[in-house]
Amino acid sequence: MAYIIEIKYASPNDRGKGGIEVNKVAIVGGGLAKFGVRKATYKELAQEAGKAVFDDIPNLDRKDVDSLFLGTAGSDRFAFQCYPAPVVAEQVGVQPSNIIMRTELACASGQAAMRAAYGSIVAGITDIALVMGVEKMNTPSMAEAQTTMAAVMDREWDGVNGMSAPPFFAMIMQRHMYEYGTTREQIAMVSVKNHDNSSTNPLGHFQKTFTLDQVMDSVMIASPIRLLDCSGITDGAGGIVMTSAERAKEFTDTPVYIEGMGQCNMGSLVTNLPNLTTWEPLKVAFRNALKMAGKEIKDLSFAEVHDCFTISEIIIYEDGGMCEKGEGGKYIEDGSPYIGGKLPINTHGGLLGTGHPLGATSIAQVVEVIEQFRGEVPKERYVGGDCALTHNLSGNANVHSVLVLGRGG
Amino acid sequence: MAYIIEIKYASPNDRGKGGIEVNKVAIVGGGLAKFGVRKATYKELAQEAGKAVFDDIPNLDRKDVDSLFLGTAGSDRFAFQCYPAPVVAEQVGVQPSNIIMRTELACASGQAAMRAAYGSIVAGITDIALVMGVEKMNTPSMAEAQTTMAAVMDREWDGVNGMSAPPFFAMIMQRHMYEYGTTREQIAMVSVKNHDNSSTNPLGHFQKTFTLDQVMDSVMIASPIRLLDCSGITDGAGGIVMTSAERAKEFTDTPVYIEGMGQCNMGSLVTNLPNLTTWEPLKVAFRNALKMAGKEIKDLSFAEVHDCFTISEIIIYEDGGMCEKGEGGKYIEDGSPYIGGKLPINTHGGLLGTGHPLGATSIAQVVEVIEQFRGEVPKERYVGGDCALTHNLSGNANVHSVLVLGRGG
Numbered sequence: 001m002a003y004i005i006e007i008k009y010a011s012p013n014d015r016g017k018g019g020i021e022v023n024k025v026a027i028v029g030g031g032l033a034k035f036g037v038r039k040a041t042y043k044e045l046a047q048e049a050g051k052a053v054f055d056d057i058p059n060l061d062r063k064d065v066d067s068l069f070l071g072t073a074g075s076d077r078f079a080f081q082c083y084p085a086p087v088v089a090e091q092v093g094v095q096p097s098n099i100i101m102r103t104e105l106a107c108a109s110g111q112a113a114m115r116a117a118y119g120s121i122v123a124g125i126t127d128i129a130l131v132m133g134v135e136k137m138n139t140p141s142m143a144e145a146q147t148t149m150a151a152v153m154d155r156e157w158d159g160v161n162g163m164s165a166p167p168f169f170a171m172i173m174q175r176h177m178y179e180y181g182t183t184r185e186q187i188a189m190v191s192v193k194n195h196d197n198s199s200t201n202p203l204g205h206f207q208k209t210f211t212l213d214q215v216m217d218s219v220m221i222a223s224p225i226r227l228l229d230c231s232g233i234t235d236g237a238g239g240i241v242m243t244s245a246e247r248a249k250e251f252t253d254t255p256v257y258i259e260g261m262g263q264c265n266m267g268s269l270v271t272n273l274p275n276l277t278t279w280e281p282l283k284v285a286f287r288n289a290l291k292m293a294g295k296e297i298k299d300l301s302f303a304e305v306h307d308c309f310t311i312s313e314i315i316i317y318e319d320g321g322m323c324e325k326g327e328g329g330k331y332i333e334d335g336s337p338y339i340g341g342k343l344p345i346n347t348h349g350g351l352l353g354t355g356h357p358l359g360a361t362s363i364a365q366v367v368e369v370i371e372q373f374r375g376e377v378p379k380e381r382y383v384g385g386d387c388a389l390t391h392n393l394s395g396n397a398n399v400h401s402v403l404v405l406g407r408g409g
Numbered sequence: 410m411a412y413i414i415e416i417k418y419a420s421p422n423d424r425g426k427g428g429i430e431v432n433k434v435a436i437v438g439g440g441l442a443k444f445g446v447r448k449a450t451y452k453e454l455a456q457e458a459g460k461a462v463f464d465d466i467p468n469l470d471r472k473d474v475d476s477l478f479l480g481t482a483g484s485d486r487f488a489f490q491c492y493p494a495p496v497v498a499e500q501v502g503v504q505p506s507n508i509i510m511r512t513e514l515a516c517a518s519g520q521a522a523m524r525a526a527y528g529s530i531v532a533g534i535t536d537i538a539l540v541m542g543v544e545k546m547n548t549p550s551m552a553e554a555q556t557t558m559a560a561v562m563d564r565e566w567d568g569v570n571g572m573s574a575p576p577f578f579a580m581i582m583q584r585h586m587y588e589y590g591t592t593r594e595q596i597a598m599v600s601v602k603n604h605d606n607s608s609t610n611p612l613g614h615f616q617k618t619f620t621l622d623q624v625m626d627s628v629m630i631a632s633p634i635r636l637l638d639c640s641g642i643t644d645g646a647g648g649i650v651m652t653s654a655e656r657a658k659e660f661t662d663t664p665v666y667i668e669g670m671g672q673c674n675m676g677s678l679v680t681n682l683p684n685l686t687t688w689e690p691l692k693v694a695f696r697n698a699l700k701m702a703g704k705e706i707k708d709l710s711f712a713e714v715h716d717c718f719t720i721s722e723i724i725i726y727e728d729g730g731m732c733e734k735g736e737g738g739k740y741i742e743d744g745s746p747y748i749g750g751k752l753p754i755n756t757h758g759g760l761l762g763t764g765h766p767l768g769a770t771s772i773a774q775v776v777e778v779i780e781q782f783r784g785e786v787p788k789e790r791y792v793g794g795d796c797a798l799t800h801n802l803s804g805n806a807n808v809h810s811v812l813v814l815g816r817g818g
Contacts (some may be wrong), residue, residue, distance in 0.1 A: 004791065032555075034605070041565065043565065068674070072486065073491070073492075074491055076483065076485035076486050076491075076557070076560065077485050077486060077491065079564070079764065080560050080564045080568075081560060081563070082482070082483055082515070082558075082560040082561050083482075083485065083513075083514070083515040083555055083561040083562075083803065083804045084512075085514060085674075085808075086674050086677040086803075086804060086807050086808055087563055087677045089674055089677065090676055090677035090678065090681060094672045095674060095675055096672070096673070097672075097673045097674070097690075097693055097697075098672060098673075098697070099524060099672055100672060100674045100808055101509065101512050101513070101521035101524065101525065102512065102513040102514065102515065102521075102529075103510050103512055103513075103525070104492075104510070104511040104512075104513060105492070105494060105509065105510050105511065106491070106492040112510035112511075115508060115510065115525075115529070115534075116510065116512070116524075116525040116529075118433075118528070118532060118534075119525065119527070119529040119530075119532040119534065119535075120525075121529040121535075122528065122532035123528040123531035123532060124525060125524075125528065125670060126528075148485070148491055149487075151485065151489050151490060151491040152491050152492040154490070154496055155452065155488070155490050156452065156491045158651050168528075192720075193671075240535060255598020261534060263505070263506075263507060263508055264502065264505070264506045264507075265477070265494075265495050265498055265506075265509045267493040267495070267499055267502055267504075268496045268498065268499035268755045269499065281506075284506055288506075288507075305736075343433070361784050364591060377796065382634075385486060395492045395495060396493075398495050399494075399495055399509055404609075
């Protein structure tokens with residue numbers, strides 16, 4: 001019935017040729033609602049995040065925002081809001097007269113919103129874009145959250161057969177341990193590290209540290225994945241403001257430029273994925289984003305990546321080019337991704353520590369970059385620097401989205 | 410709780426200033442799946458439309474499509490697919506290595522996809538974009554379709570109080586008749602006209618003509634709206650291919666250029682709308698789109714507009730600037746919007762005649778423009794020309810989206 005996608009390593013476009021102008025679009029500020037199991041509704045989360053954004057950019061009047069891009073993955077089912085963009089506009093107090101849209105790309109819905117905003121700004125349609133990510137996942141019936149998450153896998157072939165995120169990533173973890181000898185301890189270190197980092201992040205879901213034993217003894221979810229291998233079911237919201245580099249000067253002395261973007265999709269059904277433990281679309285997305293920015297991994301000051309499960313971060317080290325294939329376990333054992341290490345990963349605590357309110361996750365990563373560059377984070381997790389990368393995967397890791405952000409100059 | 414939006418007439422941006430380059434992005438072809446109550450699944454509809462698109466552009470290889478923009482309003486609830494973009498990519502046989510995203514803006518989800526594609530092409534990120542719209546609305550339980558449509562209104566304040574599309578537009582129709590003396594017959598003429606037009610559209614939902622009496626005697630839905638005042642609950646899908654004007658020459662001798670775009674949102678809750686019978690955001694969207702294109706209403710050869718209900722088309726005549734306010738009824742009575750009239754409206758049959766599969770609706774309008782410009786439509790509804798407008802409203806008419814399309818030169 002379905003076309004079978006040819007499994008190949010997509011060749012990156014020549015990004016010098018396409019007329020891409022780096023440093024043309026800037027992020028001038030942003031803010032978050034508190035992540036967690038919140039009593040707030042979808043609308044209240046949006047309002048709280050909106051206030052945080054405008055508090056962060058005092059020179060910006062709500063009236064001057066002419067476009068709204070909203071990343072929301074599942075409001076239709078989680079919050080019974082099937083047309084959330086104007087709802088958010090109203091809650092935040094903006095009246096878009098150039099563009100309004102919601103974008104969805106499961107766990108990368110916020111990055112999709114940033115991409116749409118970027119194009120619209122470069123095209124001259126949008127002057128000042130508010131880019132929001134909002135997700136209300138905790139509902140009276142958590143069965144709703146679970147069935148919704150299961151519908152992120154293809155409903156007809158994968159979802160109905162019990163495939164949802166935990167069993168899917170459990171297969172990956174088992175296979176990675178088998179193929180590469182990655183140890184349970186190495187994988188658990190990701191959770192310990194990221195919870196350590198989030199312990200100084202008051203807006204994150206969790207501010208609690210855990211020992212290696214606590215991670216490895218936590219409740220079994222889908223063998224070998226245990227509770228502390230999983231990111232949370234989190235309510236959260238966030239927003240950033242994007243505009244042209246030229247206009248950015250009106251609002252901040254510390255703009256963050258979008259220097260590189262990469263994204264790649266290969267397949268949908270689990271059976272059509274190129275490989276469980278090597279993420280080919282991740283390689284393409286990293287390569288294209290870095291190429292567009294004219295940067296390499298060694299140029300990065302830190303990176304915020306999509307640790308939806310502990311094993312994900314191990315594979316990101318490998319396929320993102322931070323270490324050799326199969327060496328992800330050793331890479332964390334050696335201390336490389338810690339604050340103070342070779343390349344700090346998930347300084348804000350990642351999805352494991354700060355939670356994973358789908359549409360808001362990408363936004364929270366970018367807010368961390370803004371605050372790191374500005375030196376606004378607590379000294380325990382301060383890295384600073386001038387070039388960072390953010391990464392999200394979606395669904396069954398069949399789409400990867402990467403941004404390279406820099407301070408310019 | 411909510412910020413109350415200031416009700417004002419948003420001033421259009423200076424579109425000459427923003428660096429917008431008209432005629433930079435072209436549509437090179439497109440195609441549709443059959444609209445109707447289909448036995449096909451969401452995925453099969455996507456596959457059928459994808460085949461139609463590539464059949465229409467024989468020089469285009471699926472491998473050369475580097476980005477997919479999918480407009481889908483409600484697959485999460487209608488089809489239990491919460492991450493539909495890669496599903497559609499797989500069904501159609503493309504492997505996006507630059508951008509993939511789903512866009513949602515209720516009934517204008519397809520236009521949102523085109524806007525995101527436009528920006529991405531101008532920004533040089535996307536080379537060749539497949540822009541799809543897919544919606545599977547007819548499900549075993551039609552209660553699901555109805556509750557989903559009700560969730561397009563704000564769930565917490567409007568939806569729970571029984572506000573969904575038919576009662577909302579019924580209030581508008583009653584009020585328009587009261588304020589302007591618009592007659593039941595005039596409003597019913599919209600349905601007769603659009604069903605006449607769709608009778609020669611084999612891919613439309615309905616190929617049946619109706620008399621004025623049949624419309625006015627059809628089943629009451631929400632007084633004064635009757636069945637034949639409503640667009641259908643339709644399964645459907647469609648796609649177009651967008652690329653730079655330069656590359657377009659490789660694929661077609663008859664590119665359609667995106668010359669103007671306008672969009673505006675005012676409010677979300679029904680109580681916050683500026684006015685029920687005068688659609689301020691429609692005025693802004695029309696004005697901005699025409700201004701960007703350097704065109705006026707009199708320059709249009711025809712227009713495909715969002716007749717979700719008969720009364721909508723009457724108000725579009727008025728606030729779109731085709732006639733004076735309150736004169737919409739007389740405008741159709743005078744014959745202006747018929748084929749052969751002053752400005753043919755909904756040559757393909759509109760939403761009333763061809764059905765309204767939310768995400769696919771905007772795409773079907775653009776496919777009609779392509780086929781009219783090429784002279785591929787049946788002679789009964791042929792208009793041709795070189796400049797057309799497409800329009801969609803979303804939700805409770807709080808967002809309006811307009812495109813001006815031309816043959817260039």
